[in-house]
Every structure is written in C-alpha cells, then in structure tokens.
Amino acid sequence: MSPTKKIRVIAIEPSEIVAAGIVHILGNASGFALPSHLPDATLLSRARAEVYDVVLLDPAAVAAHQRSNVRRALDLEPSMPIVGLLTDAAMMADTSQYDATVTLSDDADVLIDRIRSAVAQERKEPKGNGSRLSSRECDILKAVALGHTNKEIADELHLSVNTVVTHRRNISHKLGINTIPGLTAYAIINKIIDIDSL
Amino acid sequence: MKAERQPTVFTAKMKLADVITADRRVLSVLARLGISLGFGDASVDDVCRERGLSARLLLTIINTAAPGGYRPDVTALTGPDIKRVADYLAASHRYFRQVMLAELHANIHRLLATCDERSAAVLNKFYDDYESEVNAHFDFEEEQVFPYVKKLAEGHRCDRAYDDSQFAENHDNISDALADLRNILLKYLPDTGAELLRIEVINRIFDIGEELRRHTVVENAILIPWVKRNEASK
Known part of the structure; x- marks a missing residue:
C-alpha cells in the first residue's frame, strides 16, 4: 500500500x-x-x-x-x-x-x-492463491459439478451469464483446476456435493 | 516446467552426449528415431550421418521440443523429413500408451485403492475418462492425420478429413485434465497413508505432462505449419 x-x-x-x-x-x-x-x-x-x-x-x-x-x-x-x-x-x-x-x-x-x-x-500475500471459496463460488461450483450450463446457473442464482463466467474463472484460478470433471472430482472429495447426486 | 529451461540452441557440431546431458529428454527422442546409444563422443552431425538420419531434422525436433520457444524453419524440411516426423510422432504415441500411461494406470489405481470410497470412485472415473480421451485422440491422429501428412509428403494431392481446431481443442483438453489430476492429488486428496506411492504418481504425472507438451509442440510447430504451407503451394 x-x-x-x-x-x-x-x-x-x-x-x-x-x-x-x-x-x-x-x-x-x-x-x-x-x-x-x-x-x-x-x-x-x-x-x-x-x-x-x-x-x-x-x-x-x-x-x-x-x-x-x-x-x-x-x-x-x-x-x-x-x-x-x-x-x-x-x-x-x-x-x-x-x-x-x-x-x-x-x-x-x-x-x-x-x-x-x-x-x-x-x-x-499473492491474491487468489488461497483455495478457500466464497459461498457464492461454492454454489456455482456445485451447479457446475451437477452439469448445469452457464445459462442455467445464471437463471438459478439470478446472476448474469457474464458474472457466472467470472466466478468460474476465479474458482479455476483459486483451485488450479480447469476442467469440469476436475471440478466435479474436487467437489466430491471436499463433500461440496454428494456422489449420488450426479 | 521452468526447471528444465535451457537457453542454448543445440547445433550439429555439439557432442550428442553433451546435448543429452543438457536436456535428458532428448534420450527418448533418439529412441523414437531409431538411434541407439553407445555413440561415444561423436557429434550430432557424425551420429546422424552414420545412422542415415538428417541432422537438420533431429536438431529441428529437439530444439523445438525443448522449453524456450524455439521457432523451427519448416521451409527447410523436405517431404522425406516430414514422413520421419510423422513416424517419430507415432512412435511417441506407442511410448505413451505402452509405457507411460500403462505405468500411471497401474499406480494410480493402486493409490486410489488406499483412499476413501467416494474419492476413489470419482478419481478412478476421472482417470479412466482421461485415458480414453488420450487414446481417442491418438487414434484420430494415427488414423487420419499421419496418413494424410505422409501422402502429402510423398507429393500426392488428397482431401483433408480433419479440422485444425479439433486438433488444438483435443490438445488443450488433454493437458488441462492431466494438470487437474496432478493438482487434485497434490493439493486436495486427504492423506491416504501411501505417501511414497502418491509421490511416485505425482512425479509420473509431471513427466507425462512434459513429454506430452514436447510431443504437442512438435505437431503444432513443425507438422501442422508444414502441412499448411504445402497444401497452399499445390
């Protein structure tokens, strides 16, 4: 500063x-x-x-x-x-x-x-380095893992598609995980979603 | 892969053994081009002449594959050179399938047998899907891309049955998925009590990632530009 x-x-x-x-x-x-x-x-x-x-x-x-x-x-x-x-x-x-x-x-x-x-x-500390997701990011991660599209997520969470895209980019950056199967695996391992809900 | 960066561009006068000492991954390039070891202190030029391989081709491949962004001159490569490149890439596929992925497959499933059920289920599936994607991509290249490139290299004119964007997208997916797997095993999977095996698996993923990067850059910087140039000139 x-x-x-x-x-x-x-x-x-x-x-x-x-x-x-x-x-x-x-x-x-x-x-x-x-x-x-x-x-x-x-x-x-x-x-x-x-x-x-x-x-x-x-x-x-x-x-x-x-x-x-x-x-x-x-x-x-x-x-x-x-x-x-x-x-x-x-x-x-x-x-x-x-x-x-x-x-x-x-x-x-x-x-x-x-x-x-x-x-x-x-x-x-470098920004965006922690893997802790905000609650909004967790909601979006859940929806991504369940296979929802950006448009569907935007509608469900009352956000613009652009905002969803930005959140997804931030999530991938924080976690170091870029693919949908990778995000799904992360969400299951960390009990953010249940494997049976897939 | 910053650790493996070296600024030097390898030249024909250098001893081949020194080249390998500077960049150990050249070893697998030699194997795929059919150059056996035991060449003493001979230069790149001498070894290539003895084995009937173009030194220019070998240097183009190893300099392009090394980290550092070397831009090869594809106009210098002949039709027979490009056929060799296609054979080299096919040999590199065989090595991935039969050695690197086969080993990773066995070790990763052994590792996942030590972790909790939900993590094991999701990661087994993640890995198996990854392997299928790699195999499908290799099949596509072997069945469609390489035969086409070889025909073109022989001077035949024929219609191309694939699209470049499909190519690039496959490459991105494959390297992203591998990096994801590595990060999950490195950062997020809880301790399973099989630390050494886990380290071994992560090390292998780093290795495969670097080998795949080198493989892809040879396709993207040598094969594809040569094809485009020669398609246009016909």
Missing part, C-alpha cells in the same frame, strides 16, 4: 454507541479514510476490494449459525482481511478466522495498529 493511500474500513457493528466510537477513532487516525458503518452483516452486499481494504467485524452482527465461518457468511474474497471486534466474551474463543482481533477493553491505538497490520499482512 502506498503511504499516501488511506485505509478504507467497513465496520459491521450492531451497537450504535460502539460504532460511533469506531468512526470517531478511525476518522481521526492518520492514514485512515472516514470508515463506513453497517449495523447488520446482511446489509453488506459485496465488500469488494475496490471499495474497502479491510472489514472490521463484530461477530454479533452475523447470524449465530453462520458465526463459525464469517468469511463465508459475508461472502468475502479470500484476500479481504477481517479484523474481529470481539464485544462479547463468548466470541473470543474462536479467533482463528480473523486476521487480527480487538476487544472493547483495548486502547484506541491498539485498534488502529491491529487494523494496519491486518491490511499490511494481506498485501504481502
């Missing part, structure tokens, strides 16, 4: 008081753009790399049954860093899915430093 480019944060935090504090702290920190805020994860359409550099997420903003994989719940790219804002002691047990974590008892400087380091860490 160039030193002149400001870090763009999207904070997903249900508490208005906590959110106001985050906006205040980061809005006044050097090197940060004024952060965006959403009270609920379902309001996040796509936290795209073009728009944000890092997601600051309070898992309380994610439905309880989806908290074990927040990246999938938010349909985030593997390259998007996530900083966990752990407001509830119950959330602190599961920190492995975050690039960094902070709690409400941390100082403002700690919040700033952790976000900076999560963003810097992410930059060092």
Whole structure:
C-alpha cells in the first residue's frame, strides 16, 4: 500500500454507541479514510476490494449459525482481511478466522495498529492463491459439478451469464483446476456435493 | 516446467552426449528415431550421418521440443523429413500408451485403492475418462492425420478429413485434465497413508505432462505449419 493511500474500513457493528466510537477513532487516525458503518452483516452486499481494504467485524452482527465461518457468511474474497471486534466474551474463543482481533477493553491505538497490520499482512500475500471459496463460488461450483450450463446457473442464482463466467474463472484460478470433471472430482472429495447426486 | 529451461540452441557440431546431458529428454527422442546409444563422443552431425538420419531434422525436433520457444524453419524440411516426423510422432504415441500411461494406470489405481470410497470412485472415473480421451485422440491422429501428412509428403494431392481446431481443442483438453489430476492429488486428496506411492504418481504425472507438451509442440510447430504451407503451394 502506498503511504499516501488511506485505509478504507467497513465496520459491521450492531451497537450504535460502539460504532460511533469506531468512526470517531478511525476518522481521526492518520492514514485512515472516514470508515463506513453497517449495523447488520446482511446489509453488506459485496465488500469488494475496490471499495474497502479491510472489514472490521463484530461477530454479533452475523447470524449465530453462520458465526463459525464469517468469511463465508459475508461472502468475502479470500484476500479481504477481517479484523474481529470481539464485544462479547463468548466470541473470543474462536479467533482463528480473523486476521487480527480487538476487544472493547483495548486502547484506541491498539485498534488502529491491529487494523494496519491486518491490511499490511494481506498485501504481502499473492491474491487468489488461497483455495478457500466464497459461498457464492461454492454454489456455482456445485451447479457446475451437477452439469448445469452457464445459462442455467445464471437463471438459478439470478446472476448474469457474464458474472457466472467470472466466478468460474476465479474458482479455476483459486483451485488450479480447469476442467469440469476436475471440478466435479474436487467437489466430491471436499463433500461440496454428494456422489449420488450426479 | 521452468526447471528444465535451457537457453542454448543445440547445433550439429555439439557432442550428442553433451546435448543429452543438457536436456535428458532428448534420450527418448533418439529412441523414437531409431538411434541407439553407445555413440561415444561423436557429434550430432557424425551420429546422424552414420545412422542415415538428417541432422537438420533431429536438431529441428529437439530444439523445438525443448522449453524456450524455439521457432523451427519448416521451409527447410523436405517431404522425406516430414514422413520421419510423422513416424517419430507415432512412435511417441506407442511410448505413451505402452509405457507411460500403462505405468500411471497401474499406480494410480493402486493409490486410489488406499483412499476413501467416494474419492476413489470419482478419481478412478476421472482417470479412466482421461485415458480414453488420450487414446481417442491418438487414434484420430494415427488414423487420419499421419496418413494424410505422409501422402502429402510423398507429393500426392488428397482431401483433408480433419479440422485444425479439433486438433488444438483435443490438445488443450488433454493437458488441462492431466494438470487437474496432478493438482487434485497434490493439493486436495486427504492423506491416504501411501505417501511414497502418491509421490511416485505425482512425479509420473509431471513427466507425462512434459513429454506430452514436447510431443504437442512438435505437431503444432513443425507438422501442422508444414502441412499448411504445402497444401497452399499445390
């Protein structure tokens, strides 16, 4: 990241008081753009790399049954860093899915430093190298493995054919698998689809 | 296959043994052209003269096949040269079928017998389909492409019964499927307790991939351009 480019944060935090504090702290920190805020994860359409550099997420903003994989719940790219804002002691047990974590008892400087380091860490890693697929990509992989055409997948998932093609290209790039039989084999081995459903 | 890149272009004055030391895959080229080993320190030129093979042809094949993007001059190749190229490619098919794929077939099925049922089922099928596709492509070339090329090389005019795009598509499918199989075994199949066999299989897939690449580039950069040029000149 160039030193002149400001870090763009999207904070997903249900508490208005906590959110106001985050906006205040980061809005006044050097090197940060004024952060965006959403009270609920379902309001996040796509936290795209073009728009944000890092997601600051309070898992309380994610439905309880989806908290074990927040990246999938938010349909985030593997390259998007996530900083966990752990407001509830119950959330602190599961920190492995975050690039960094902070709690409400941390100082403002700690919040700033952790976000900076999560963003810097992410930059060092080549993009699209992880094999973790987003939930949307998993849906598309399933459909491909079941033999559906791009047009059928687009209709089923309410997407344009172009978007399906882009997702398929990203899936192949991430996995290093290009043929339909290869993707099907991957999906079965990883239990994304059942062999009997073919 | 970056590891095997070498910048040198092999020349007729070089010792054949040095050529092989620089690019060990030349060994299988010699076998397919009927050149037996034990040639001492003789140059490429000398060995070829002794065995009645055109040194220009041998160099065209090995330089084109080596990584590095060498562009052969197909205008220098005669009809008899191109017949030799077709025979060379047919011999390379035999080697793939009888040695490389036969070995991979046995090892891959042994490996898959050690893994869970669902993975075994899907990968056995994946491999068998791959092998059928390769065999069908080889059959197509042996039955349609090579005989046509040989007739053309003998100066006969005849109608071509195949389409170039079919050719390129087959080649892409075959190399993509092999790379997929390699990545699945390398990255995604859970440990099955047969690590050494798995490494052996992956190594073989790398080898076959490189041999297939070399085989394909000889077809794409020598055979097909020569055919097009000579079809046009008639």
